[in-house]
Amino acid sequence: MIDFLKRLFGAQGSSTTAKERLRLVLMTDHLELAPEMIDAMKRDLVDVISRYVEVDREKIDVTFEQQDRALAMLANIPILSVNRPKPNGSAIAAAPNVASPGAIAPPDGIVTRRRRRRKKKLAQAAIGQPAEMTPRGGYTSTG
Amino acid sequence: MHQLQPSFDSAPEGRAVEDDSVTKPLGRAIVVTSGKGGVGKTTTTANLGTALAARGATVALVDADVGLRNLDIVLGLENRVKHHLLDVLEERVTLDDALVTDKHSPTLSLLAAAQAREKDEVDTEKMCALILSLRERFDFVLIDCPAGIELGFRNAVAGAQEAIVVCTPEVSAVRDVDRVIGLLGNKFRPQLVINRLRPQLVKKGKMLSVDDVNAILRLPLLGVIADEPEIIVTTNRGEPLALRPQTPTGAAYHAIAARIAGDDVAAPMPVLKESLLDKLGTLFGGKRA
Numbered sequence: 001m002i003d004f005l006k007r008l009f010g011a012q013g014s015s016t017t018a019k020e021r022l023r024l025v026l027m028t029d030h031l032e033l034a035p036e037m038i039d040a041m042k043r044d045l046v047d048v049i050s051r052y053v054e055v056d057r058e059k060i061d062v063t064f065e066q067q068d069r070a071l072a073m074l075a076n077i078p079i080l081s082v083n084r085p086k087p088n089g090s091a092i093a094a095a096p097n098v099a100s101p102g103a104i105a106p107p108d109g110i111v112t113r114r115r116r117r118r119k120k121k122l123a124q125a126a127i128g129q130p131a132e133m134t135p136r137g138g139y140t141s142t143g
Numbered sequence: 144m145h146q147l148q149p150s151f152d153s154a155p156e157g158r159a160v161e162d163d164s165v166t167k168p169l170g171r172a173i174v175v176t177s178g179k180g181g182v183g184k185t186t187t188t189a190n191l192g193t194a195l196a197a198r199g200a201t202v203a204l205v206d207a208d209v210g211l212r213n214l215d216i217v218l219g220l221e222n223r224v225k226h227h228l229l230d231v232l233e234e235r236v237t238l239d240d241a242l243v244t245d246k247h248s249p250t251l252s253l254l255a256a257a258q259a260r261e262k263d264e265v266d267t268e269k270m271c272a273l274i275l276s277l278r279e280r281f282d283f284v285l286i287d288c289p290a291g292i293e294l295g296f297r298n299a300v301a302g303a304q305e306a307i308v309v310c311t312p313e314v315s316a317v318r319d320v321d322r323v324i325g326l327l328g329n330k331f332r333p334q335l336v337i338n339r340l341r342p343q344l345v346k347k348g349k350m351l352s353v354d355d356v357n358a359i360l361r362l363p364l365l366g367v368i369a370d371e372p373e374i375i376v377t378t379n380r381g382e383p384l385a386l387r388p389q390t391p392t393g394a395a396y397h398a399i400a401a402r403i404a405g406d407d408v409a410a411p412m413p414v415l416k417e418s419l420l421d422k423l424g425t426l427f428g429g430k431r432a
Contacts, residue, residue, distance in 0.1 A: 013348020019355050022314045026321055026359060033325065 020069065027071045031064055038062065045075060054080040170201075172274050172284040173403070174303035174331070178319030180290030182311045183338040186378060187368070188287040189217040191307075193385035194400035196248035200282040203242065205254045205274070207299035208289040209265055212256035219246060219381020220253055229257040232269045238276060247386055252281070262295035274302025283403075292326055306331035307365065307403075311339045312351035317359055324360065335362040336399060339370040342415040353412070366399040368392060369413030 031038060042062050049055055056078040063074050175188045185208075192204045206214035209228065215221045226241035231254070238254075245251035254277075257264075277284045288299035300306070306327055310320040320335075327333050337353055344350035353367055368374075371392045377384045385396040395411035402408060 015345070015348050015351050015355065018314050018351050022317055022351075022359060025314070025318055029318065029321065 024066055024069075024071055028064065028066065031071075046077070049077060051083075053082050056080050167279070169275075170278040170280070170282045170284055171305060172278050172286065172303040173305040173307055174207075174286040174288050174300050175307045175309060176288035176296065176300065176323055176327075177309045177316070178290065178292060178296075178323040179316045182309050182316050183368075184290075184309050185213050185217050185287050186374060186383075187307070187309050187336055187338060188285050189214060190383045190385040190396040191400055191403065192251055192283075192285050193218075193245070193248055193383045194388075194396045195283050195285075195404065196245070196251035197385070197388070197397065198400060198404060199250065200404065201250045201252075201280070202248075202283045202285065203252050203254060203277045203281040205277070205284060205286045206256035207265075207270075207286050207295065209256045209260055209262045209295065210258065211289065212258045214287050215243075215253060215255045216381060217378055218253060218383065220255075221381070224253070224255040227255045227257040228273075229260050229264060232266060232273060238273070247382070262289060262293070262298070265294075265298045267298050267301050270298050271302040292323065296323075296326075300327065300331070303331065306333040307336055308333050308360075308362065309336050309338050310356060310360065312337060312345070312353075312356055314351075317351070317356055320360060324362065333362055334365045334403075335360060336365050337367045340367050340413055341370045342413050346415060364410050365402050366395055366411040367413055368395055368399075368411075 042060060045062070046055060046057060046060060059076075059078045061076040063076075065072050065074055175184050175191070177184050185206075188204055192202045196202045204214060204218070205228065206212050207228070208214075212227070215224050220243050223243045223246075225243075226236045228241070230236045231238055231241045241254055242252040243255065245253065274284055274286070284303075286299050286303055289295040308320050308323060308327075310316050324333055335357065337356055340353065341350055345352045353364070357364055369392060371384075373390065374384055374392060377386075383396075384390060384393045385400075387393040388397045391414070395413070398408055398411040402410065
């Protein structure tokens with residue numbers, strides 16, 4: 001009876017779970033297969049953040065982790081000093097919010113949200129066009 | 144550019160056509176692969192070979208699964224195999240000695256794998272040369288690839304120009320196919336056969352649908368084969384279902400073969416057959432997966 005009600009109200013079948021698991025696992029697989037892409041992304045991230053704060057490029061640590069229903073990118077970027085805000089840059093005013101060097105993205109704060117949005121975009125790009133993520137496999141690129 | 148295919152100075156693509164108009168143009172070598180085992184590569188190879196032969200094409204099936212030979216069983220030819228792939232590669236017998244003509248389809252031939260040998264005993268360059276000489280004689284050369292992505296896979300793929308990837312609507316199979324597509328690259332123009340689909344389960348939301356699978360793999364779809372008990376029965380008997388084009392699954396194999404040959408026919412899709420019991424089940428609500 002409960003099953004019947006569930007169906008009536010459109011409960012999800014296990015294929016939805018399968019789809020979701022597949023999406024996540026492939027994202028992780030593709031990230032593993034594309035270390036060059038992650039390096040490039042790290043560089044770009046740091047370049048953007050460096051406009052606002054001075055970061056320690058040597059100690060940057062970017063990892064990926066599966067969290068419940070999404071793949072999360074965790075960036076640990078030690079901040080050496082905060083750049084002086086430019087008179088016309090509105091976003092820069094938020095920079096001092098990331099005060100603690102070495103902190104894994106504080107839960108709130110404008111900078112974090114901005115960064116998270118960026119992560120999402122990158123992650124979507126990774127699953128969105130698998131054919132264009134150049135070196136997906138090992139030996140094809142050796143020749 | 145590619146290390147998968149050692150170049151053959153003696154026989155560049157299409158030379159046979161240019162040299163002599165009487166000579167048959169080179170046939171197409173297509174590898175049937177999947178990454179994961181047990182998704183139906185061998186059954187697909189046997190059936191597509193049978194269906195292509197029924198169209199009048201000459202077809203050679205090569206079992207590249209050295210050590211675990213099975214294509215002969217599926218075709219019912221196990222008692223006729225005298226020599227195998229490695230006998231030919233190691234020049235103990237000629238290709239003619241080793242090729243076995245099918246019982247049912249006179250234009251279909253099988254080159255069986257060695258059973259008591261290992262995959263890394265196959266010389267990649269010799270394998271390429273063998274596939275090329277088969278292409279000179281047959282319209283189609285279908286290579287049944289072993290599971291995995293190691294040397295056995297690389298040897299099976301080496302001589303081919305095209306790939307058919309077989310995938311079942313399961314998370315593990317899709318993941319493995321995704322990896323194989325990455326390894327194949329764009330060169331093999333891989334096309335997809337979705338195998339063992341159960342339309343009833345898809346309808347109930349208990350199985351990945353064709354669209355779910357291909358939203359991820361994004362390959363040209365050759366066709367979909369339903370999970371039918373008759374496939375097991377025909378495999379038991381060693382008579383591929385494609386020998387019976389009047390059955391829905393047999394017809395699906397023929398449609399896929401037609402598409403491979405370049406005919407403009409629609410990709411076959413299994414139809415949902417709902418029994419009275421299914422309808423009652425939907426009405427009262429069955430167990431959820």
